[in-house]
Amino acid sequence: MKVAGLLIVFLISTLTTPDLSELRKNYPKASNSEAITNALQNQLVDVTKEDEKILVAYKGAVSTLMAKYAKGIKNKKDFFKTGAELIEYAVEKEPENLEIRCIRLSVQENSPKIVGYKDNIPEDKQFLINNYKSASSTPVTTFIKNYVMGSALFDTAEKQLF
Numbered sequence: 001m002k003v004a005g006l007l008i009v010f011l012i013s014t015l016t017t018p019d020l021s022e023l024r025k026n027y028p029k030a031s032n033s034e035a036i037t038n039a040l041q042n043q044l045v046d047v048t049k050e051d052e053k054i055l056v057a058y059k060g061a062v063s064t065l066m067a068k069y070a071k072g073i074k075n076k077k078d079f080f081k082t083g084a085e086l087i088e089y090a091v092e093k094e095p096e097n098l099e100i101r102c103i104r105l106s107v108q109e110n111s112p113k114i115v116g117y118k119d120n121i122p123e124d125k126q127f128l129i130n131n132y133k134s135a136s137s138t139p140v141t142t143f144i145k146n147y148v149m150g151s152a153l154f155d156t157a158e159k160q161l162f
Contacts, residue, residue, distance in 0.1 A: 023044075054100060
């Protein structure tokens with residue numbers, strides 16, 4: 001009986017659009033948890049470039065995290081490259097989206113130097129500083145503030161702006 005219930009929950013979760021509040025809550029935890037990363041990957045598996053760009057950005061970010069847990073250099077490289085491409089696509093389509101820019105900044109801050117995905121850190125950091133106060137969505141501002149407070153990219157004075 002428990003297996004049937006879990007199967008129904010799984011099927012329902014794969015047929016619905018991923019919940020942004022759940023993504024915002026679990027994405028920051030994924031970098032330290034393979035289980036959470038895998039769960040997020042499963043939630044986002046059906047997201048395509050035609051979906052909301054914020055979902056595309058999260059899918060890209062989670063794909064870059066999958067690289068951390070993947071076996072073999074080729075798999076790691078493929079996950080990271082796919083993820084970075086999805087993030088860049090989302091930024092290209094919605095360059096003024098604070099949450100998408102924050103996601104890209106978080107990935108670039110935490111990506112290994114060897115992958116060379118760090119070019120937009122100054123730009124995205126300044127974009128968040130300049131535009132944070134104009135954000136109208138509390139869940140988005142909470143997500144961004146939580147990221148900034150834990151980020152080594154922002155000094156104490158900059159963190160006070162959030």
